[in-house]
Amino acid sequence: MSKELELLQSELNNSYPELIKLEKNALVAQPEPFSSTYDLLLKNEMRSCTISLYGYEKIHKCVFEWDNCAIFEIFSVDVKRIGEIILDWVFKKSMPSKMKNQFPEIEFGLLAEYYEKGEGIKGEFIESWNSIEEFYISFSDSWKSKGEDAIRLIKKMRKVGLDERLRAGQSLWFFILSRSRRHGLEENASYIEITFLGDDKMSIKSNFNGKKTSLESKVEYEGYLQDSIKKLLIEKIK
Known part of the structure; x- marks a missing residue:
């Protein structure tokens, strides 16, 4: 696959010589376990485009990022059009x-x-809450009451603006709140983990500076959960 990308890189550079001046214009190995295959990375400060070959037809999958956050992607075999978009972005x-x-x-x-308004982190947080709502809305059958409890609590927290200040994540069926900018928690990162038990009950686990606590309560924002979130909001975004 690297040979096809090398040809693409050469074609783009010949057609758009401005791209040769970029901070990065090179084939890079994909992370494990795909490190035997490559992507073409074109990067200019906080803007970048990563191109990989997609499917048996080897369509170009182009992911365009701003500060390492995917903003849009395209699938195309039109090298001229790809080059025009890369040049602009x-x-x-x-x-x-x-x-x-x-x-x-x-x-x-x-x-x-x-991102255009200079509020990229806020946008990333809000998108994470949109995704978590979709996750719990999908609950059905024996899980339906747990999903309804989750949505009720999530809407309450969004109403007070927490979706602009915290990342909402999910691991299996756990609902995780953190100040992590990206998906996934760093080692020893502070977080709050909520498990919805059904029948208006939830388990709240938290980790602050290595100190872990656990409590079971009604599904409500006020009280213990609100106090825990206030502590979490003091943490720096990482």
Whole structure:
């Protein structure tokens, strides 16, 4: 696969020589366990595009990022069009509001708007809450009451603006709140983990500076959970 990407890199550089000046314009090994395959990375400060070959037809999958956060992606075999978008996004660092008229095929979502306003972290947090709501809405049958409890609590917390200040995550059926900017917790990171038990009950586990606590309570924001969240909000975003 690296040979095809080398040819693509050469074609892009020949057609758009500005790309040669980028901070990064190289094939990079994919992380384990796919390190035997490569991506083409084009990076300019906080803007980047990562190109990989997708499927048996080897369509170009292009993921465009801003500060290591995926903003949009395209699947295309049109190298000329790919090059035009890379030139605008990576080299010129054009804003999404300008690009959406020039490239109507791009689906810019909520994150693009927040990043353009200089509120990328806030946008990432809000998107994480959107995803967690979708997760619990999908609960059915014997899990339905747990999902309903979760949605009721999540909507209460969003009403007081916590979706702009905390990341909402999920591991198996656990609901995790943290100040982590990206998905996944660093070692010894502070967090609150909620398990919905059904029948308006939940288990709350927390970790602050290595000190772990656990409590079972009604599904409500006020009281113990609210106090724990106040402690979490003091933590720096990492």
